[in-house]
Amino acid sequence: MSKRIALLSAVAFGALALTATVVAPVSAQEKTVMVGGAAMFPSKNIIQNAVNSKDHTTLVAAVKAAGLVETLEGKGPFTVFAPTNAAFGKLPAGTVDTLVKPENKPTLTKILTYHVVAGKLDASDLTDGKMLKTVEGEQLTVKKSDGKTWIVDAKGDTAAITITNVHQSNGVIHVIDTVLMPAS
Template identity: 70%
Template structure:
């Protein structure tokens, strides 16, 4: 009789673990950004084009010729500025950057928002803890970003001292993770 109870207990534990795992997977699929669900089964570009909050970023990625790169296998960690973040730049900046003759500068700014590898909030938090309060993240552009915790949120500081707050962390993609940020980060 005791064996039956143990087996029933084990079966219940396995069933509960399966339900919890399915709930976690479902939670990944239900992250909403810009009014659209961000599906972990889609790549960075396929998700970003659906976000109403990232139309400027998508236009910039297209103008810079980075679509194929960000659809690639990665993995990538992208700090994705919102439309409001781009709008906060000095007037005319975005229009100037989108001109074909400024493709190199635009590419540099966009790749400065990308870190090779998949660093979710837990990995960034661990790096911050190991760095005794700050973590240095090497960008694909070649520069660095500095991450730290401020008020329970990750803040990322660029080479010019500008700081962006991660407003939506851990938007998982098939080829990495996006962290939505409220400012455009600028390299040297």
């Protein structure tokens, strides 16, 4: 009888240990941030995480239409100011549908790369008045006001950062509530 109890105990302990090794690495080794109902894993790249966010389906579709998937899967590091679906919804009716057409790829690419800065900038790096040169080539300006961090585009419009420091294997994402527009 004691052999039977020992065997059952060993099996139970083994199952428990296996469960711990399957579950523990994600929670113990990776500090995730929830975005759009999905955990964003620091071990995954920008695209691998973004495709899981229900709040960024428009951005993901635009990145695919612009042919930027491979770039944002690259080594980086990149800082991405990622507009939500609601941010794209603020644009005039039909804007997104027009931008994702193949003939508008250069304009779409320009707008999307205006949301990307080379290097990894955490929220603590986004100091008031800091000028950020985008991959597109124009500037963004950081503004601190009312306890929030704002990104000011070339036209003077602002986007509030709603979620900061979503770390990726190739950079960091800051979720914003408005689409940024370059001057030209």
